[in-house]
Amino acid sequence: MIPLLPFKKTRIAPTPSGFLHLGNLLSFVLTAALARRNGASILLRIDDLDRERYHDDYVLDILDTLNFMEIPWDEGPRTLSEFRQQYSQTHRLHLYQHALDQLRSTGQVFACSCSRSLLNQLSPDGSYPGTCTKNGPALSEAQINWRLHTSPEKQLMIHTLEQGNISTALPALMQFFVVRKKNGIPSYQLSSLIDDIHFGVDFIVRGNDLWHSSLAQTYLSELISTNDFGKAGFYHHDLLHDSEGTKLSKTAGSISIQYLRKEGMKKEEIYQHLAEYCGLQAGTIKNWETFAIQYFETKQQHQLLHSPADAD
Template sequence: MDFSLGTPVRPFLRTRIAPTPSGYLHLGNIYSFVLTATLAQRHGARILLRIDDLDRQRAQRAYIQDIFDTLNFLEIPWHEGPRNADEFEREYSQVHRMELYHKALTELREKQALFACDCSRSKIQLADATGAYTGHCRTRGVPFDAPEVSWRLRTDNDAPLTVHTLGEPVVEGLPREQNDFVVRKKDGDPAYQLASVIDDEHFGVDLIVRGMDLWPSTLAQLYLARVLGREKFLETTFYHHPLITGPGGDKLSKSAGATSIQYLRKEGKTRADIYTAIAQNAGITEKVENWLELGTHLLALTR
């Protein structure tokens, strides 16, 4: 896949920083935010702060506050969206967009594009060691209003999907791990793939920056947008970046407290210290003072 930066620079309207408040932000989150901000400046795009809080059990107030504290401490800019946790809860939480999500789910049911599934994770794992869904409930006729059922999208169309990038478009099929993916969870809430598509279209996002680990999600979201006929999302440009890894080569997670910005700040680390640590992880030897210096270095590595 060619994810190199294209030339000449073309304009975009809007990109977004979209953290999930399920833990304290860590170095990997900041890596992605810095790339987003740098690409936004380069392409003349506005930055939306969109906090994905659909998982209300994990979206703790402390984690939401940490997003604002960290962005402000590191001086990472955003132009649209909430400026503090109270404004977020009052106006921008995903709970305020439930009507949009449920409207999309209704559209999918009317298109007969869904089926209900009562399989547990353990049952799915037993059927396939990789955890990929094998279609057990496709023809069982499980009622949509039965308790403890998820709604899955029928992924029958094997036509390739086109991912627009800053370089050449990439054409791929839906990966096996995304077969019949969930669009409504067992608790009745919309699943991540559906909410992400609806949110990005709602806010007019036309440039999405995310890690390579979300490449399968990008393909799933494009598949969903195709079923829903959401042409604007299908024209969105994606930039997928490599991931920061820990000492053992594993992807950083929010449970890895020593890489959280909150922990590093308590240890007395400055903005420059944090940006330099990210730079060193990416193989950059110079000291880095701010987000734009770091982003410029990181983007240069992709050429």
Template sequence: MLNNETKFTRTRIAPTPSGYLHLGNALSFALTAAIARKTGAKILLRIDDLDQQRVNHLYVQDIFDTLNFLEIPWDEGPRNVIEYHDEWSQLHRMDMYDDALQQLAEQRGVFACKCSRSQLQGDSYPGNCINKSLPLDTPETAWRLYTDDRPIDLKTLTDGITTIRLPETMKNFVVKKKDNFPAYQLASIVDDLHFGVDLVIRGEDLFPSTLAQLFLADVLGVTAFANTTFHHHPLLMEDDDKKLSKSAGSTSIKYLREQGRTAAEVYQNIVSMLGILTPVRSFKELEQLL
């Protein structure tokens, strides 16, 4: 249960338009809306579209269709595809991402890495390029962050502040991709600081990303990000214990909507998958369980 006295300024819903949204996305959106309303936070819609090779206008439209179908409100951000494209795409904030990358370069906090995917098999970076001193402007290279074992303070919604260290899978993580676009970890920090986000609600699969972002914020010296509160919710799983993936399949909101399912039925499906027996037909009813 949340403390009724807990208050925040702003949280965000931050989908990626790389596929049709599914029940797991709906859970995250609904929890964000419920916690926001309970804590007084405004909701920002931020569409993470820096992976331009995977962006599809049909997937962008699906974001608005899904939020409207589920009657999930947002206070700031685009209201339609045109506003997203003209004003809110991350492409409009490239200068801010580049400034952060330039700061890392000037601090000598990054190194160039030209490893291919086949050379990076496994969950952890093997350190192939860390001592090669490749120039940062070498073509077809990514920028990786020099990481160490410094403690990271993590502020959570339910457990307060805990101290933890960067997991092995996030050692020397990428901050600039080979296509010269900023990586997710860096862009997410810059965006959250730019919009004044102080509450982040995300799936527990993104827990390593939370630690990476807190580590990077410390390197950049942006202390405001360290005060962000995080909440990592359980994932909805398929029958074979795999997390849901974006598709036009039976768990996509688009499919369920086209099959005539109501928003109330979708909400009930979500909470049933979580093992919750209390009937829930909207994010407002979900709020009552928090």
């Protein structure tokens, strides 16, 4: 059975940086199923701040795929024109800047001019070596990152469907994470958080590769204006992998839903294809509802789900 949870709004939040694949579809379906089971609304939020990879065709692909696969949403753009005029993240730049100004005024950020190649040399494991934490450039300089002062001891409480309530610290790879990039654009961690607060999202479904992002955004939420993000629930689902064990990715050129449709696959066949990736009984799948029921029943049979309200 699809879990009952205490939340009011969730979101589908793809990036228009490539054509959608089955991994994206999995996240969308689980989001829709949890929302409809719990009487919550669904926001379609298209994250388009990465203008170097943005293309109108990818926005159209998002809208077309959701409609073709009959995945519902209650708030957000229905057309490319509506997205451009009302829902693009460019319309919320002032909200991101307000948060950055607040972090700056309270001394929560520092400037970092280190190149990616230098950081890789100094710290091969990907963690930030702290090079600019004390004697870095001024925040007013051009072409510098703004990084957050973080503490490795600070404990965060995360409410998850997969493990219940978890108390944990920010991992080493997320210490001093970037909140504003060198081009002056807010980072994903900041813009995603501000959007969720702005739209009143209180439950987030995402792949388990974004677990660290959930921690970073929870950490950041405690440093900005009063908000309820710390009470939000999360579900971090398993990722889909190809036959070689590589996770499905738009940037890696994984087979897109658009490609499957051009090959003649109907909606039901695509859902059955998704079910095969997830180890489900594909022959019983007809739509996103029947897929989700079987998916969550399988997880519950293996005791892989808990209520976010359950304490450890």
